[in-house]
Amino acid sequence: MWKLGAGVVWRAAYARAVRSAFATVPFYRERWALDGREDPVLVPGRTGTNGGAVPLAEAVHKSVDLVPLAGGASRGEPARGLGRVLRMAREPGPGSLVVLLGPDGLRPPADLPKGVRGCVADPDAPSAPVLREVTVRLERGHRVLAVGDDKAITTFTGDHRVEAVPHRELDSLDGGPYGVLHDPVLGYLGALGGCGRWHLDWPHVYARPTAGGLAFTLLRQASPRFVDVIPAGGVHGEIAPCPRHGTPVVLA
Template identity: 60%
Template sequence: MLSAFNTVPFYRERWALDGRTEPTLVPGRKGRHDGATEPELLTRTVVDLVPLAGGETRIDPARGLGRVLPTARRVRPGTLVVIVDPAVPTPPVDLPRGLRGCVVNPETLADDTSSGAVVELVSAVRRGEPVLVVGGDKDLARLCSALPQESAHRIDRLPHRSLSELDGGPYGVLHDPLLGYFGAFRECGRWHLDWRRVYARRTRSGLAFTLLTQRSPMLVDVLVDGGVRAEIRPCPRHGTPVVSP
């Protein structure tokens, strides 16, 4: 947080207005949301999330999938990983070695079942290669209904959930359009954070998340889903942070 306060225009201005300095709270002033920020505001001001030294301005909603995927589900070498989400424009770039990825826009499937990604998906299934599709329940159902029946029955599904949609699994990954993929449902029956790359803290407005390793655009104290009231606890089995509704 100190790095963001010192080097990123958005946080320097926002925290100063909220009564913060280096970046502790000034006595008697707590600011809005205990210093956290709504994602809509960050999206509108993404250019100010770039450090003074320069950096990327592109938000990557596919970020982190490669980190959480092995935790969420056993993936065989050679698997084609397909993200089915209209908000994800580009394939994931951090998949483990031996996997390849593509994206499908479910909103255009009815008019374009001959897109390169769909053709690659169907071809992979026909060759007997493993295929894993990742997305929301409705988008996954839309994709499967657009595929030939013999192909739809031979693909594996991995639903992604927003922080406000946590369920009992048995599979799933946590996703946010701004932060990307930041957690997964594990075999212990709990939603685990990607704690080496994502930090979460409680605020009066809900959980706020920080990407620890992304330097630009820098995302600090983001109120995912506008602020979800939940708990961060250590997993009794693994000892790492889990999200509990």
């Protein structure tokens, strides 16, 4: 059962995102005007392919057209949403250090809780300042969380005091015990909760099943706009309320 009002609020936010994208974003204006979409239907009689959802790879190929007419960024942010999903996965406390592992050019997370410091590191060749910061935090009794794929976390450090928060893409969800749902383009979409279910960051992310696979919408990202995009090549599954929390979880 949905948490009181959560399903209604979530659905309303999604409908607003769809109508806004149709009105202001060239990619969706053209696609939905010609082919249509459903739930909600925008052009009577046209329900579209996969209900209007589109493979993420196809949308990214036309990234310039994902920018609203008023302008904005044209590149996705891989670290988007990390601070929010960490609260579900392995919440860092004051004084903690979050090390985001990835390639050069990755930006540090900007939405971490107050009192938590974040940095980025190349797992194969972490810089001396990052390693020094990790050592200092651990010696002071603070927590250090390493976020990235399994190989990156293993390569980065063998210190058992560093807490692993592994990436899981939509096609590789498992039973944890820890993990964050990540897409290289869309950013962080959810996390494995203490209840053992993959919770969406539902105030910011909407998802629905389509014939082409689960489609995701970033509800609050101004640009580029991702609305009803199908990541990971198309993974079929369901979105249902968590029996314990009443908020959306992914069943894939």
